[in-house]
Amino acid sequence: MELLHSGKVRDVYADGDDLVLVASDRMSIFDVILPTPIPDKGKILTQLSLWWFDQLSDVVPNHIISSTDVPEEWQGRAIRCERLEMVKVECIARGYLAGSGLKDYQRDGAISGVPLPPGLVEGSRLPEAIFTPTTKEAVGAGHDAPMTFAEVVAQEGQDQADELRRITLEIYRRGSEIAAGKGILIADTKIELGLKDGELKLGDELLTPDSSRFWAADEWQPGSVQRYLDKQVLRDWATKETDWDRTEPGPELPEHVVEATRNRYVEVYERLTGDRWS
Structure with missing residues (x-):
């Protein structure tokens, strides 16, 4: 190969x-x-x-x-x-305010051009899930940048843009319903879509701790830091306990951070699937 x-x-x-x-x-x-x-x-x-x-x-x-x-x-x-012709849009759905979405809201009162009501705080549930796409940059080429829906339409055409939004929001809706029954809130998620013979298909990964923010539902409290069940533990460690400037090379992880991260990935897997990770 x-x-x-x-x-x-x-x-x-x-x-x-x-x-x-x-x-x-x-x-x-x-x-x-x-x-x-x-x-x-x-x-x-x-x-x-x-x-x-x-x-x-x-x-x-x-x-x-x-x-x-x-x-x-x-x-x-x-x-x-299958080989897909990947769409050059990162398709993101958000149901709660967190991460870069929180920062954009605090600055603009909107995320990716979608206006939101005033008074929301970290962890707030949004009135409805929103589609907040970004550009898709190659590894090492810089950070993905927010896109408005109009920009997605200009790049992909109206019909395909509508489908990207519909699929992303439906994946989020259905996934959130399933996860909620397992005690997990999905704050946001990113999916990859590509074309095969003119048909949009899901690629890459789906609703994992790498592509999504997972919170423990029984500990959810708007206005405070949530208990993350994903790689946020790494972001928090790097931000609060190192002086790393977020450029190459990244810092070595101490053993306790490695263990805490793995434990969260295992917990999400076991909660969602009902199977023990061995």
Whole structure:
């Protein structure tokens, strides 16, 4: 197989007409790959994504061909999938105020051109989930930038822009309903969509701790810091306990941060799927 691309987390190989996506244990924050891996992370992301692809297969088709027809050394962390022509838009849905969305709201009263009511605070539930797309920049090419829906229309055309928004919001709605029944709030999530024979399909990963903000529902309290069940623990550590300037190279992670991060990924997997991680 030929290595086509090495991303922040996944390596993409060509195998005939198919692609093989291998999820590594690499961790990235602020668009920088950190030097310290998180044990089992790649397997957890892959297995959780497969679970979600199955749960939401009636919403939109996905790129999965096989989760077992991959080289033995990558079993559990790799999938065989279709080649998609990826849409050059990061499709993001937000149901709560957090992260960069919170900063944009505090500055503009809006996110990606979507106005929001005054008086919201960190962790506030939005009146309804909103589509807040960004550009999709290559690794090392800079940060993704917010896009308005009008800008998505100008880039992708009205019909495709409408579908990107519809699919993203429906994935978020359905995923949030399922997660809420397991005691998890999905604050926001990012999905990847691509075209195959003119049809939009889900690619990459789906509703994982890398692509989403997960909060413990029973501890949710607007106006305060939530208990994150995702990689926010790393962002908080890097921001509060280091003087790192968010450029290459990233800092080495201490053992207790590695363990705390892995524990959150395992907790999300077990809560959502109902299976024990072994």
